[in-house]
Amino acid sequence: MTAVSFDAVAAILLIPVGAAALLAALPNYRITAGLNVAASFLTLLAALSLLVTDRPQPGQYLLVDDLNIVFIVLNTFVGFTTSVFSASYIAHELETGRLTAPNLRFYHAMYQIMMFGMNLAFVSNNIGLMWVAVELATLTTVLMVGIYRTHEALEAAWKYFILGSVGIALALFGTILVYMAAQPVVGEGANAMVWTVLIEQAARFDPALLNVAFVFLLLGYGTKVGLAPLHAWLPDAHAEGPTPISAVLSGLLLNVALYAVLRFKLLLAASPEAIAPGPLMVAMGLTSLIFAAFMLYRRRDIKRLFAYSSIEHMGIIVFAFGMGGPLANFAGLLHMVMHSLTKSAIFFAVGHIAQVKGTQKIADIRGLTETHPGLGWALVIGVVAIAGLPPLGIFMSEFLVVSSTFARQPLLAIPLVFGLLLAFGALLLRLTGVAFGEPRGSTAPVEASYVPMYSHLALVFGAGIYLPAPLVTWFQHVATILG
Amino acid sequence: MNGLTFDIAHLLAGGLVLVSFMMLYQDRLFALINVFALHAVVLALSVAWQAYVQDAHHLYVTAAIALVFKAIVIPVGLHRIIQRLGIHRDIETAVGIGPTMLAGIGLVTLSMVLMLRVTPEADPLAREDLAFALSIILLGLLVMVTRRNAVSQVVGFMSLENGLVLAATGAKGMPLVVEISVAFSILIAFIVIGVFLFRIRERFDSVDVGALDDYRGERR
Numbered sequence: 001m002t003a004v005s006f007d008a009v010a011a012i013l014l015i016p017v018g019a020a021a022l023l024a025a026l027p028n029y030r031i032t033a034g035l036n037v038a039a040s041f042l043t044l045l046a047a048l049s050l051l052v053t054d055r056p057q058p059g060q061y062l063l064v065d066d067l068n069i070v071f072i073v074l075n076t077f078v079g080f081t082t083s084v085f086s087a088s089y090i091a092h093e094l095e096t097g098r099l100t101a102p103n104l105r106f107y108h109a110m111y112q113i114m115m116f117g118m119n120l121a122f123v124s125n126n127i128g129l130m131w132v133a134v135e136l137a138t139l140t141t142v143l144m145v146g147i148y149r150t151h152e153a154l155e156a157a158w159k160y161f162i163l164g165s166v167g168i169a170l171a172l173f174g175t176i177l178v179y180m181a182a183q184p185v186v187g188e189g190a191n192a193m194v195w196t197v198l199i200e201q202a203a204r205f206d207p208a209l210l211n212v213a214f215v216f217l218l219l220g221y222g223t224k225v226g227l228a229p230l231h232a233w234l235p236d237a238h239a240e241g242p243t244p245i246s247a248v249l250s251g252l253l254l255n256v257a258l259y260a261v262l263r264f265k266l267l268l269a270a271s272p273e274a275i276a277p278g279p280l281m282v283a284m285g286l287t288s289l290i291f292a293a294f295m296l297y298r299r300r301d302i303k304r305l306f307a308y309s310s311i312e313h314m315g316i317i318v319f320a321f322g323m324g325g326p327l328a329n330f331a332g333l334l335h336m337v338m339h340s341l342t343k344s345a346i347f348f349a350v351g352h353i354a355q356v357k358g359t360q361k362i363a364d365i366r367g368l369t370e371t372h373p374g375l376g377w378a379l380v381i382g383v384v385a386i387a388g389l390p391p392l393g394i395f396m397s398e399f400l401v402v403s404s405t406f407a408r409q410p411l412l413a414i415p416l417v418f419g420l421l422l423a424f425g426a427l428l429l430r431l432t433g434v435a436f437g438e439p440r441g442s443t444a445p446v447e448a449s450y451v452p453m454y455s456h457l458a459l460v461f462g463a464g465i466y467l468p469a470p471l472v473t474w475f476q477h478v479a480t481i482l483g
Numbered sequence: 484m485n486g487l488t489f490d491i492a493h494l495l496a497g498g499l500v501l502v503s504f505m506m507l508y509q510d511r512l513f514a515l516i517n518v519f520a521l522h523a524v525v526l527a528l529s530v531a532w533q534a535y536v537q538d539a540h541h542l543y544v545t546a547a548i549a550l551v552f553k554a555i556v557i558p559v560g561l562h563r564i565i566q567r568l569g570i571h572r573d574i575e576t577a578v579g580i581g582p583t584m585l586a587g588i589g590l591v592t593l594s595m596v597l598m599l600r601v602t603p604e605a606d607p608l609a610r611e612d613l614a615f616a617l618s619i620i621l622l623g624l625l626v627m628v629t630r631r632n633a634v635s636q637v638v639g640f641m642s643l644e645n646g647l648v649l650a651a652t653g654a655k656g657m658p659l660v661v662e663i664s665v666a667f668s669i670l671i672a673f674i675v676i677g678v679f680l681f682r683i684r685e686r687f688d689s690v691d692v693g694a695l696d697d698y699r700g701e702r703r
Contacts, residue, residue: 128658162636166624169643173620176650179657180605180613188656208601 008053009062011046012076012119015039020112029094029104033087036108040076040083043115047076058196063125066478071122071259074337078251078344079115081452085348086111086244088449092355093242103147107242114140114248121256125195127175130263134171134256138164138224141253145241156236163233167223171260174216178267181209195263199270207273214277217264218284224257226311227318228288238307239360243351246303250310251344255336258314262321262482269324269483281322282412288315289419296426301360302353305430306346309386312423313339319416320401321482323408329479331400338393338460339386345456346382349375352448357441362430367439372446378453380435385460387427388420393463488536492608495529496615496649500591503622503642507587508580512565512634516558519638523553526645533652536608542652549648553641561634578629590621612653619646 019039023032050072055064064072090107093099099107117137124130142164146157175193182192185204191197202210223230238246265277292312299305317339320332353368353375354360368376385392398420405413502522509515527550534542578586594617602610623643627636651657 158633162627162640165640166627166643169620169640169647172647173617173650176647176654176657177613180602180609180654183655184604190658192656193658206602206604209605212597212601 008046008049009056009064009123012043012050012072013116013123015043015046016112016116016119020109020116023112024105024109027101027105029090029101032105032108033090036111037080037083037087039112040080040115043119044076044080047072058125060190060194061126061129062123063195064123066474067262067481068122068259070333070337070475070478071255072119074255074340075118075122075252076115078340079118079248081456082244082247082251082344082348083111085247085351085449085452086242088447089242089244089351089355092447096355098148099242107144107147110140110144111244114144114253118252118256122259126190126193127178127195127198127263128193130195130260131168131172131175134221134224134260135168137253137256138168141237141241141245141249144245145237147242148240150240152236153240156233156240160233160237163223163230167220167230169220170216170223171220174213174220174264177209177213177216178264181205181213198267202267202270203272205271205274207271207275210268210271210274214264214268214274215280218261218277218280221257221260221264222284225254225261225318226288226314227284228291228311228315231288231292231311234311235304235307238310239301239303243303243347243354246307247344247347247351250307250347251340254310254314255340258317258321258336261318265321266481266483278322278324281318283322285315285317285319285322286412286415286419288312289319290315290415290422293419293422293426296423297429299430300362302350302362302365302434303347303360305362305427306343306350306386309423309427310339310343312419313343313386315419316398316401316416320404323401323405323412324483325404325408326476326479327400327404327407329482330475331397331404333475333478333482334463335394335397335401338397338463341456342382342385342392342394342460345453345460346379346386348449348453348456349378349382352446353379356444356446359441362434364441365434366437366441367435369435371439371441371443374450375446375448376435378450378457380431381457381461382453383427383431383435385457385464387424387431389424391461391464393460396464396467488532489608492529492532492536493611495525495532496612496653498525499529499645499649500615500618500622503619503626503646504584504587506626506638506642507583507622507629510580512632513562515635515638516561516565519642520554520558522642522645523549523558526648527554529649530652537655539656545648545652549645553645557641561638565634583625583629587622587625590625591618594618594621606655609653609655613650616646616650616653619643619649622646 016039019035023035026032026035050064050069090099090104094104114137117133117140121130121133121137124133142157142161145160146153178198179192182198182201182205185201186192186197219230226234238249265281268274268277288311292308292315295308296305296312299308313335317332317336320328320335353365356372357365359365368379385394388394388398402413402417405416499522502518502525505518506515506522509518527546530542530549531546534540534546595614598614598617599610602613620643623639623646626639626642630636630639
């Protein structure tokens with residue numbers, strides 16, 4: 001346990017908290033936007049330092065292991081690029097008067113608290129603490145979704161709040177049940193909620209109780225992942241909140257909930273008598289995929305369209321992890337990273353597009369590659385990537401998911417491929433009009449920050465062409481941990 | 484554990500389920516809030532009894548929070564809000580009382596069958612508490628689904644949280660962090676909801692969540 005690495009864990013938690021306090025106190029939005037970027041960058045550096053330094057020993061509350069470090073690095077990276085995008089986005093919102101200076105103070109402070117909540121959820125070694133952190137991240141996003149205070153924004157925030165709370169309540173009940181299962185074996189007290197202790201002893205837990213607990217946890221955290229029967233909050237929250245928040249919701253918050261599900265899946269897998277968690281996850285994943293693929297055809301709002309695409313991709317990821325095995329887990333992990341990067345890049349582009357066109361209606365956004373080539377082509381690349389065309393990264397991860405499914409459960413591959421093709425068609429159908437149609441709407445030049453979106457897309461493109469060997473071994477190692 | 488302590492714990496937890504049922508058929512907002520206050524009082528008694536039985540002093544804090552915050556502060560606050568908004572009329576129940584009660588009975592049966600079956604080896608008190616807690620959670624959900632009014636949905640949600648507190652205290656030796664977080668989350672939830680209610684009032688001139696449906700993005 002070196003002093004340096006211990007500081008790194010503290011840093012990814014304390015920097016956001018300190019920044020939040022500072023941002024809430026400072027009135028000038030230019031300074032706070034810059035500070036927000038700086039704080040996010042420092043957090044990213046701290047997270048990266050975890051990769052190279054020795055990891056701290058798992059404590060009562062905090063833990064860094066091979067699994068969560070993937071999530072932490074991804075989280076802080078997208079958090080940083082989104083803060084860069086957010087700085088240029090809110091400058092425009094302030095000009096048009098949709099947001100006021102006090103709104104922005106609130107917004108920036110909330111942004112950092114949300115980052116704190118998500119980082120805490122990843123590093124917590126205590127299932128109670130993890131629950132608290134997920135809840136914190138949820139509440140901050142609820143407040144940010146409602147920040148415009150329009151009819152639609154309030155409806156979206158209300159729906160998100162109610163469904164999110166119910167989900168979180170179910171997750172807490174599941175957490176209590178896990179404690180009940182652990183208590184006779186581990187003994188009373190805090191130890192029975194410590195993750196590293198639980199996983200060691202899981203084989204001796206009461207399997208029936210664990211089964212019921214997992215159902216509650218899957219439904220509870222699954223609500224936050226946006227799985228099909230429980231997804232109703234997701235499109236509204238994405239469409240009505242500020243676009244940087246849509247980007248972090250899709251790119252990060254869904255992953256936080258997914259991470260929680262994966263942790264508990266491991267716990268169940270460690271208990272030989274408990275039900276296999278895989279089939280449940282496969283069923284929910286497939287339902288989400290096919291449902292979202294159909295819904296994509298009827299969207300008229302561009303942010304809503306990509307929100308449904310997020311449901312679709314979370315479905316694929318949950319499906320892959322549900323299948324299990326080294327290959328499918330590897331594919332799921334890769335797909336998760338690629339989806340986070342691509343989807344946030346798309347939302348960056350969509351945010352600027354909606355600002356310059358003054359609308360989110362797909363019918364009113366036409367011919368972007370002519371009027372705004374920078375944005376238009378970013379959107380084209382992003383949509384091509386998210387639809388799963390080669391040579392981009394998502395093609396590769398989707399290909400791995402499909403091929404590993406064919407190898408083990410050929411029958412399941414049929415609905416999977418059907419869903420993928422359906423979504424593919426819907427996305428390309430919408431894209432042609434938006435990108436290449438007769439130009440419509442404002443052609444005013446746009447002051448956009450191209451760096452975040454193109455750097456994401458470059459990463460996705462690079463991953464599709466060539467995955468560095470250390471990255472592959474790292475992900476393969478994590479995939480074997482996931483069982 | 485001797486018979487009497489067990490019986491009292493049983494009585495209080497069962498009482499909580501009963502009060503949850505009473506919520507199902509209240510068709511006026513004030514009455515609903517009063518029943519919720521009663522719910523919180525019974526919860527406080529139940530938690531305090533657990534604290535005494537388990538000799539776990541930190542649970543008295545949870546009981547005190549339930550009593551002061553949920554049984555007094557929130558109901559008084561909600562009364563004020565309702566008066567200020569001028570909505571002390573009937574609650575519109577989306578589903579009739581008869582079917583709601585039947586659904587409630589079904590849910591309680593379900594949770595009893597489920598929880599008692601999977602926990603044969605657990606401590607009998609914790610086991611019954613869990614079964615009751617799940618009933619209360621499901622009944623709270625039922626209240627939320629059958630009401631259209633924002634205030635009564637909030638009340639349904641808080642009764643659901645009461646069920647969670649009952650489960651957490653029933654699980655012997657559960658670390659304090661969770662209890663505090665539950666109490667704390669209710670506080671935050673209430674603030675959030677309070678903010679929302681005022682905004683909704685401000686923008687919609689109604690706290691009927693049904694009115695919100697008119698603003699669905701797809702129909703723009």
